[in-house]
Amino acid sequence: xxxxxxxxxxxxxxxxxxxxxxxxxxxxxxxxxxxxxxxxxxxxxxxxxxxxxxxxxxxxxxxxxxxxxxxxxxxxxxxxxxxxxxxxxxxxxxxxxxxxxx
Amino acid sequence: xxxxxxxxxxxxxxxxxxxxxxxxxxxxxxxxxxxxxxxxxxxxxxxxxxxxxxxxxxxxxxxxxxxxxxxxxxxxxxxxxxxxxxxxxxxxxxxxxxxxxxxxxxxxxx
Amino acid sequence: xxxxxxxxxxxxxxxxxxxxxxxxxxxxxxxxxxxxxxxxxxxxxxxxxxxxxxxxxxxxxxxxxxxxxxxxxxxxxxxxxxxxxxxxxxxxxxxxxxxxxxxxxxxxxxxxxxxxxxxxxxxxxxxxxxx
Numbered sequence: 001x002x003x004x005x006x007x008x009x010x011x012x013x014x015x016x017x018x019x020x021x022x023x024x025x026x027x028x029x030x031x032x033x034x035x036x037x038x039x040x041x042x043x044x045x046x047x048x049x050x051x052x053x054x055x056x057x058x059x060x061x062x063x064x065x066x067x068x069x070x071x072x073x074x075x076x077x078x079x080x081x082x083x084x085x086x087x088x089x090x091x092x093x094x095x096x097x098x099x100x101x102x
Numbered sequence: 103x104x105x106x107x108x109x110x111x112x113x114x115x116x117x118x119x120x121x122x123x124x125x126x127x128x129x130x131x132x133x134x135x136x137x138x139x140x141x142x143x144x145x146x147x148x149x150x151x152x153x154x155x156x157x158x159x160x161x162x163x164x165x166x167x168x169x170x171x172x173x174x175x176x177x178x179x180x181x182x183x184x185x186x187x188x189x190x191x192x193x194x195x196x197x198x199x200x201x202x203x204x205x206x207x208x209x210x211x212x
Numbered sequence: 213x214x215x216x217x218x219x220x221x222x223x224x225x226x227x228x229x230x231x232x233x234x235x236x237x238x239x240x241x242x243x244x245x246x247x248x249x250x251x252x253x254x255x256x257x258x259x260x261x262x263x264x265x266x267x268x269x270x271x272x273x274x275x276x277x278x279x280x281x282x283x284x285x286x287x288x289x290x291x292x293x294x295x296x297x298x299x300x301x302x303x304x305x306x307x308x309x310x311x312x313x314x315x316x317x318x319x320x321x322x323x324x325x326x327x328x329x330x331x332x333x334x335x336x337x338x339x340x341x342x343x
Contacts, residue, residue: 008239009239010236010239010267012266012311013235013266034238034239035236035238035239035267038236038267038270038311041311041312042312043312044310044312045310047312063280064280064281065238065281067276067277067278067280068276068277068278068280068281068283068285069236069237069238069273069276070270070273070275070276070277070287070317071273071275159291159292160288160289160291160292161284161288161289162251162292164292164295165251165255165296167255167257168255168292168295171295172295209252
């Protein structure tokens with residue numbers, strides 16, 4: 001299994017998501033956490049970029065961070081998978097290693 | 103530091119404010135008032151209950167000016183003034199009443 | 213000596229303060245710190261204007277529920293600002309739109325201004341604090 005990349009910065013404020021996507025090989029997964037979850041919602045200026053990335057990557061988003069920010073699953077872009085903390089742990093064990101982009 | 107309420111030990115900070123507002127019960131206010139050498143009347147409870155509701159809604163303890171105005175709106179002009187509130191809570195209505203109500207010290211209250 | 217209740221009105225000049233909020237609510241401490249400073253300044257009866265722009269617009273997003281992340285949800289406190297006579301709340305139109313949000317998504321009534329109007333508003337202030 002390739003790598004799991006976690007992104008915890010807002011895509012509107014930092015280039016972290018872009019950097020992670022540029023360095024993720026095909027088949028690598030992205031997990032959006034903390035302010036990184038702002039990339040997961042429909043109707044934003046980054047939504048198309050995220051949708052395009054789905055062609056090469058599974059993209060996950062951490063549910064508790066979504067609800068904390070006043071969003072819900074129906075705001076999340078189709079094709080992304082919402083996971084809870086248990087799901088987060090499963091991903092970490094499922095993929096060979098984790099790259100935490102800060 | 104701690105206070106004893108109904109057989110339970112509740113943690114308070116160095117100024118006597120309850121560490122965990124979820125541990126509050128009416129008895130907390132009664133005991134804190136007794137330690138200050140006073141007894142709570144219905145008039146005190148009116149303010150304490152108002153503060154609990156205010157905190158529930160806004161998640162902060164109001165500054166004294168805001169409290170005074172809000173009390174006036176809710177309970178009438180004769181109660182919505184500093185003199186009335188200071189007579190009830192001589193250590194300062196926001197500070198003392200908030201403490202009895204189990205709330206944190208109001209922001210900006212020194 | 214004045215009684216405590218006679219000491220109500222604080223003397224001193226009233227200045228125009230603007231607080232510029234540009235950060236999302238929970239990733240950093242800026243939003244909460246700003247809110248606390250605003251409440252303190254309002255207690256001293258200054259002329260306060262709040263601006264929400266960039267990720268700062270997320271601070272006042274409705275329906276925040278932080279139970280699962282174990283952090284205090286301070287979004288209800290923005291609704292207390294009116295009681296503190298802080299009634300000048302501005303949101304930058306461009307910031308709102310690029311995040312797919314509208315004023316219906318916000319916990320408080322705000323005035324929406326575009327970037328140029330906001331720049332003008334900033335010029336009118338005496339003190340600007342950016343968070």
